[in-house]
Amino acid sequence: MRKNLAEGKELTTIDRTKFKLANLDTLMSSNDKILKTENGIEGFLKKVDKQYLDLQNKLVHEWHLKGIEKEPSIGEYLFNYKWN
Numbered sequence: 442m443r444k445n446l447a448e449g450k451e452l453t454t455i456d457r458t459k460f461k462l463a464n465l466d467t468l469m470s471s472n473d474k475i476l477k478t479e480n481g482i483e484g485f486l487k488k489v490d491k492q493y494l495d496l497q498n499k500l501v502h503e504w505h506l507k508g509i510e511k512e513p514s515i516g517e518y519l520f521n522y523k524w525n
Contacts, residue, residue, distance in 0.1 A: 494500065
């Protein structure tokens with residue numbers, strides 16, 4: 442580590458030998474695996490959702506906001522949402 446004398450801050454240097462660079466084929470293969478996994482998870486969640494709706498004998502989900510005096514529009518809800 443070096444000290445930057447003008448600012449009094451420590452500067453760290455990156456050890457390039459700790460990073461392994463992959464070739465393009467490896468990166469493309471990893472990307473394909475991630476996409477396949479993502480699609481599998483999405484399909485699974487859609488099946489769970491469909492089974493839930495079938496068990497409830499409903500065609501669509503019903504969404505209700507509790508604790509709010511008047512129900513806001515979707516735009517108002519998204520733009521005015523605040524974390525507790």
